[in-house]
Amino acid sequence: MGYDKLIIWILEIVAAWVVIFGLQIPLRRSYHPIIRTIVFIIKVLMIPAAALCFVAIEEPMAYVHGDKLTAIYIALAGDIAASVIEYLIRRIGYIRREKSERPACKFVLLGFLSLLLCFGVLIYGIWDSGTIVKEKHVWKAEGLSQPHTFAFVSDLHAGSTQSAGTLREMCRQINDEEVEFLILGGDITDELSTYEDMEDVYSIFWDLDMPIYFIYGNHDRQERAGSLGERTYEDQDLAKAMKRYGIKPLADEYLQVADDLVLLGREDLSSKNRKPWSELKNPYEGQGALIVADHQPLDRKQLSAEESVLQISGHTHAGQLWPLQLVYNAMDIPAYGEYRQPKSLLYVSAGAGNWMIPLRTEERCQWDLITLEP
Numbered sequence: 001m002g003y004d005k006l007i008i009w010i011l012e013i014v015a016a017w018v019v020i021f022g023l024q025i026p027l028r029r030s031y032h033p034i035i036r037t038i039v040f041i042i043k044v045l046m047i048p049a050a051a052l053c054f055v056a057i058e059e060p061m062a063y064v065h066g067d068k069l070t071a072i073y074i075a076l077a078g079d080i081a082a083s084v085i086e087y088l089i090r091r092i093g094y095i096r097r098e099k100s101e102r103p104a105c106k107f108v109l110l111g112f113l114s115l116l117l118c119f120g121v122l123i124y125g126i127w128d129s130g131t132i133v134k135e136k137h138v139w140k141a142e143g144l145s146q147p148h149t150f151a152f153v154s155d156l157h158a159g160s161t162q163s164a165g166t167l168r169e170m171c172r173q174i175n176d177e178e179v180e181f182l183i184l185g186g187d188i189t190d191e192l193s194t195y196e197d198m199e200d201v202y203s204i205f206w207d208l209d210m211p212i213y214f215i216y217g218n219h220d221r222q223e224r225a226g227s228l229g230e231r232t233y234e235d236q237d238l239a240k241a242m243k244r245y246g247i248k249p250l251a252d253e254y255l256q257v258a259d260d261l262v263l264l265g266r267e268d269l270s271s272k273n274r275k276p277w278s279e280l281k282n283p284y285e286g287q288g289a290l291i292v293a294d295h296q297p298l299d300r301k302q303l304s305a306e307e308s309v310l311q312i313s314g315h316t317h318a319g320q321l322w323p324l325q326l327v328y329n330a331m332d333i334p335a336y337g338e339y340r341q342p343k344s345l346l347y348v349s350a351g352a353g354n355w356m357i358p359l360r361t362e363e364r365c366q367w368d369l370i371t372l373e374p
Contacts, residue, residue, distance in 0.1 A: 009067050009357075010122075016068075016075035017118055021111055024079075028086070028110070040083055047076050051321035055355055063191065063227040066356040073321060074125070074359075078118030086110055121361065129161055129360035132170045132352050136369045139345060141309035143289035144374040145260045149178055152368040154185030154295065154314030155351030157219070159197030161358040162365075167204050170352065170367055174208060177369055181210050181257055184247065185314045185349065186217025186268060186295030191225045192356060195233045199241055206245040213263060214242060214249045217295040217315065218270040250293070256284050261372075264308075266294040277302040289372070297334040297348045307343040309372060318350035318363035325362050336363055 020043075027036060054069040151174045156162060174182060184205070189198045205212055220238065225231040242249055250265020252275045257263045262284045267274040277299070282290065290308040297303075297313035318336035319325035328335035339346040347370075350363040 005067075009071065012068055012071035013074050013118060013122065014115070016071045017078060017115055020072075020075050020079050021114055040080070043076055043080050043083070047073060047080070048323055048327050050076065051319075051324050052327070054357075055317070055320050055324060063224070063356075070321075070357050070359050074118050074121050077121045077361075078114050078116075081117045082110055082114030085113065122359075125359040125361050128364055129354045129358040130163070130166060130365075132162070132166060132365045132367060134173055134369055135349075135366045136371075137347065138371045138373060139310060141289045141372040141374065143260065143309065144372060147371055147373045148180055148258055148261050149369065149371045151177070151179045151182045152185055152293075152312050152349060152370060153182065153188075153352050154349055155187045155217070155317055155355075156201060156353040157187055157190045157193070157355060158201035158353070159193035160190065160356055161354040162352070164200060164204065167201065168207075171204055171208055174367065174369075175210075179210055179369070182208060182212045183263070183265075183293050183312070184212060184214040185293060185312065186215050187219045187314065187351075187353075188214070188217070189222075189238075190219035190355075191222045191228055191231075193222075193232065195237065198233050198238065202241045202245045202247060205247065211257070212247045213255070213257075213265060213293070214247050215265040215293045215295055216249070216251060216268045216271065218268050223270070252280060254280075254282055254284055256287065258288065260288040262288045262290045264290060264292045266292065269294075269296040269299055277305055291372075292344070297339075297346055303341045303344070303346060305343075306341065309345070310370075311341070311344050311346045312349065312368075312370070313346065314349045314351045316348055316351075317355060317360070318348075320355060320360050320362055322361040 024039065027039060050069050050073040054066055054073065153170070156167070182205070188201060221235055222231045222233070239249070250263070251267040251273070253265055255263050255265070262282065264280070264282070292306060292308045292311040294302070294311055294313050296315045297311070303311070313334070316328060316333075316335045319328060325335045334346060334348045336348050336350055339348070349368050350366045352365050352367050354360050354365070
């Protein structure tokens with residue numbers, strides 16, 4: 001995000017805060033505990049609503065007004081935190097004063113505190129979104145004769161949030177590990193990525209000294225670019241870039257990556273070309289343990305029938321904005337972490353980037369270092 005867009009975003013946050021805080025001044029001047037409680041609950045419910053509109057609803061509104069939706073989210077977070085502090089101050093006042101003498105909080109001080117808390121959420125969210133950490137996992141896998149270690153990187157959304165320097169540092173960390181191969185788990189680019197962004201991100205992976213395999217996400221082919229005007233690169237441009245930088249795409253294809261290990265890279269769930277699980281035939285059946293790389297962890301039919309040692313996915317960003325991880329889990333949607341399936345283990349990564357805006361208030365961005373042991 002450039003400085004001009006950042007300034008506009010900050011102004012939108014301030015404007016959203018002015019509206020939200022200003023509308024509540026008459027209520028804060030009086031004392032109506034029931035009405036105040038109702039308003040507080042409404043504000044709390046608006047937090048996940050704004051987050052869902054931004055992250056989960058892939059419609060033109062989210063593409064065009066994503067900055068405004070996150071501005072509302074941040075303004076609400078700051079205002080709710082100030083409301084909690086205001087309530088605590090009032091409760092302390094109850095101990096010292098008769099009910100008829102309860103004073104209203106000083107609006108200038110409360111407003112300053114509320115706005116300060118907004119910027120606290122903003123600073124934390126930007127910092128959290130721009131840091132990629134390593135997450136290590138060790139799992140047992142039947143069918144292996146020796147341990148295997150590989151890396152998984154998904155949901156970079158190159159050009160939207162992460163800097164080239166951050167990506168190079170992540171690649172340096174991957175190179176420093178004893179990694180046999182890297183799986184790029186989809187949404188490496190998106191509709192906001194320029195042709196140059198696409199070329200740059202794959203050229204950075206060219207520095208890695210290992211085989212690199214790629215699966216498509218729901219954004220890599222810029223299928224919703226019409227919401228923004230037009231595509232910035234075509235499918236053949238993407239294919240040429242991956243070939244140029246030594247990256248092998250897999251779309252419902254099996255590949256033997258070691259003598260005792262097979263990788264299936266799934267076409268994305270959003271693609272009309274994706275095959276049903278029942279139509280896939282493993283040509284290496286009995287020749288090694290099976291890993292499934294599938295961008296979206298949402299194919300319930302596949303998860304119920306799949307026989308593999310591991311399915312690894314991304315897509316959810318672990319919710320990206322609090323409390324969406326809780327919302328997803330409440331809806332029985334795999335959001336982040338390990339999920340035992342009938343005949344497999346599903347792991348959902350938090351992803352290494354962010355959707356549209358450099359803001360993350362859930363799990364930190366990550367790349368995954370995975371070891372499978374016999």
